[in-house]
Amino acid sequence: MDSGMVGKILKASQYATEPERIRFESFKVTFHGKHDSHTVTYDHGKWHCTCDFFRQRGVCSHTMALEKILGVMLSEGSTQETATEGVAVAP
């Protein structure tokens, strides 16, 4: 293997430990819930899910689970970061 490729592989390994370098702008996933599968989309901080709970509340277990998984890789101003800031400010 050439040295250029070795350098890239080492850099990739380093990057893989630094998820804060990555920001998801938008994506669409199929979420296999306990009873049904749902389509969850994310577009610049805005979530949407096809489940009934999300339709009523604007948030659901599927979007919350994805926030936990993706964490710092979501855009600034996502629900999770706002919630974290709220906790930090609370007395």
Ligand SMILES: [Zn+2]
């Ligand atoms: Zn949902």
